Amino acid sequence: MTTTLGNVASLAARAGGSVVRQVKAVVDPAPARPAGTDHSASGWLVVTVVGEPSQIDTDRLPVPLAEFGDQLEVLVRAAPGDKGTELAARLRDRPSGSTLARLTGSDPQADLRSALRRAKQLIEVGEVLAVDPAPHGDRTPTPGGMLLEMWTRVAPKAGVR
Template identity: 50%
Template sequence: MAKSLLSRAADVGGALLGRLQSVRLPGIGTASAKDDPETAARRWRAVTVRCPPDRIGTGADLPAPLATLGDRIEVRITAAPGDKGTELAARYQERVSDEEIGRLRAALREAKQLIEVGEVTRVDPAPHGVRKPTPQGAVLEGATTRAGEEGVL
C-alpha cells in the first residue's frame, strides 16, 4: 500500500514538474527550443567572461570559435551586471537552423574558455573509459555529445 502511494506521488510530481518546465512567464528567460524558428534565430545568446571588455577584442580579433562564424553573426560586448566581468553576446543576422544555433552556443562556450583559461578543455578520452552498451549508457553518451550545444546560456 505504502509503495503504491509513493509510486503515485512520484508520478504526480513528475507530471507537475513537466508542466512547470513548459510555463512561460513574461520577462523570464526560456529555452530557445520553445521559440518559433524566426524568434529563436534572432535571440541573443550570451556568456559572462571574467575579464575586462578590452581583452575580448572585436571583429577579426574575436576568439577563433566566434571568428569562424564570420559576418553571419552580430557580436555585442558589454560590462556584465554587478561588476562580474564582461558579457559576450552573439546572434545570427539571418534565419538559421537549430543545428547552427547549437554551433553558436558551443562557439560562445569555447570563446569563454579560451579567454579565461587559454584553451578549450576536452575530455577525450573519457576518464571513465568506454561505457557498456546499455540503454542508460546510450542516453548518457547522447546527452554528453550534445552538451556543448544545449543548455541555458
C-alpha cells in the same frame, strides 16, 4: 465528490495554462532588448567574461567565434555591477531549431552556444579545457543505449538553459 472534481478541474486549468505559455514563448518570443542595442533579444546568447570590455576586440574574435565569419553578430559591454564583461553573440539568420536537429547534433544555435563557452575559456584561461570522455566499452544496442549515446554526443552543445 464536488471537491475532487474541483481539484481536478483546477489542476487541468493550470496545466493547460502552462502549455499555452510554453507554446506562446516558442511562437512569439518576448521582445526584450539587450542593453544599448535596438535588436531583438531573440537568439542572443551571452557569457560573462572576467576582465574589461576593452580586452575583447570584436574585429579579432577568438577562433571558436571567428569560424562563424559574417554569420555572427557580436556585442561587448560591461556586465552589471562591475562583474566583468558580457560577450553576446547571435546568428544573423536564425534557423528555428528542432528537437530532431538537436538530437542529431546539427543545431546551429547549439554550435554557437558551444563556441561561446569555448571563446570565454580562451579569453580567461588561454586554452579550452576539455574532459576526457569516460570509457564505457561496448554497449548493447538497445533503444535506451542508442538514446544515451545520442544525448552523450550532443551534450557539450546543450549548455544550461
